[in-house]
Amino acid sequence: MPLRDLSIGLGVIIIWALNVIVIKVGVADIPPLLLTTLRFSLVALLLVPFHPVARHQLPFLVLLSLTFGTLHFALLFIGLDQAEAGTGALLVQMGTPFATLLAVIVLKERLGFRRLTGLILSFAGVMVLAGGPTLPAPLPTALLLTSALGWAISQLLIKRGPNVPPLALAGWVALFAIPQVALGSWWLERDQLAALGDAGWIGWGAVFYTAVMSSIVAYGAWYGLLRRHPVNRVVPLTLLVPVLAVGLGVLLLGDSLGPHKLIGGGLVIVGIGLIVLRFRKRGGTPRRAS
Structure with a gap:
C-alpha cells in the first residue's frame, strides 16, 4: 500500500x-438517544x-435502519454513557466474532481451525474483562454487546441485500432511523429541550464529529481504500x-488500565486478528479465509 493511502487509512482509524x-463526552452534555x-x-x-436510491431498495434500507441505526448506534451511545x-x-469489537458466527449459522460458511481459535480467544477476552473492575454494570455491558450484535446482523444484511453505494446507504439508513431513535428519546429521556438549550460546544461538537467526521469523511475515505486495495x-x-481507544481513554478521560483490561483486551484483539487476517502459505500463494 503506498504511503499516501496508508496515511489515509491510519487517519480513518484515528x-x-x-x-x-467523542461519544463518551458528548452524552455527558446531551442525552444519548437525543444525541443519536x-x-x-x-x-x-x-x-x-x-445520493438517491431506487424504490425497490427502500424496504432493505428500512430494515437496515432497525439493525444498524437503532440496534447498533443507539445502543452504542447509551452503553458508552x-x-x-x-x-x-473492546466490547463493541465483538461484532466481528458475532458476524463470523452468524455467517456460519445463516450462510453455512465453513469455520476453519484458525477462525475457531479466534472466536474462542475473543470470547475468552470478554470473560477476562468480566472479571475485572473496569467492566460496566450488567445492563450497559449487555447494551454494548447487543450493539455489536446489531453491527454483525447489519453486515450480514449488507452482504445479502441489494448493492447500495456506501454514502447513499449511510444517508438513507440515517433518515429512516431518525423517527425510531427520536421516539426512544421521547419515551425514555426527559427535558430534551432544556438539554439542547444547555448544551455547550462539546455536545454540539459531538453531533458534528460523529456525523461528519466519523460517518461521512471516514467512511468515504475507507471505501475509497477498499476500491483501490485488496480487502x-x-x-x-x-x-x-x-x-x-483504550489509550485515548486513559490519556484524555483518566480511564484505568489494569491487568484485566490489558489481558482481556489483548485476547479480544488477537482473536479478531485471527478471524480477519489472511496469512500466506509458503511460496507466496494467498490462503483463502477459512
Whole structure:
C-alpha cells in the first residue's frame, strides 16, 4: 500500500478511535438517544439529497435502519454513557466474532481451525474483562454487546441485500432511523429541550464529529481504500481502533488500565486478528479465509 493511502487509512482509524471518546463526552452534555437523533438528522441532511436510491431498495434500507441505526448506534451511545470508553470499544469489537458466527449459522460458511481459535480467544477476552473492575454494570455491558450484535446482523444484511453505494446507504439508513431513535428519546429521556438549550460546544461538537467526521469523511475515505486495495490489506487496520481507544481513554478521560483490561483486551484483539487476517502459505500463494 503506498504511503499516501496508508496515511489515509491510519487517519480513518484515528477518527474512529476518537469517535468513541467523542461519544463518551458528548452524552455527558446531551442525552444519548437525543444525541443519536441529532447525528442521524445531520447525516441524512448532508447525504440523502445527493445520493438517491431506487424504490425497490427502500424496504432493505428500512430494515437496515432497525439493525444498524437503532440496534447498533443507539445502543452504542447509551452503553458508552455508562461505561469506560476503552472497555466499551473492546466490547463493541465483538461484532466481528458475532458476524463470523452468524455467517456460519445463516450462510453455512465453513469455520476453519484458525477462525475457531479466534472466536474462542475473543470470547475468552470478554470473560477476562468480566472479571475485572473496569467492566460496566450488567445492563450497559449487555447494551454494548447487543450493539455489536446489531453491527454483525447489519453486515450480514449488507452482504445479502441489494448493492447500495456506501454514502447513499449511510444517508438513507440515517433518515429512516431518525423517527425510531427520536421516539426512544421521547419515551425514555426527559427535558430534551432544556438539554439542547444547555448544551455547550462539546455536545454540539459531538453531533458534528460523529456525523461528519466519523460517518461521512471516514467512511468515504475507507471505501475509497477498499476500491483501490485488496480487502485483506485494508481491514486489518481496524484492529488498531480499540487499541487507540483504550489509550485515548486513559490519556484524555483518566480511564484505568489494569491487568484485566490489558489481558482481556489483548485476547479480544488477537482473536479478531485471527478471524480477519489472511496469512500466506509458503511460496507466496494467498490462503483463502477459512
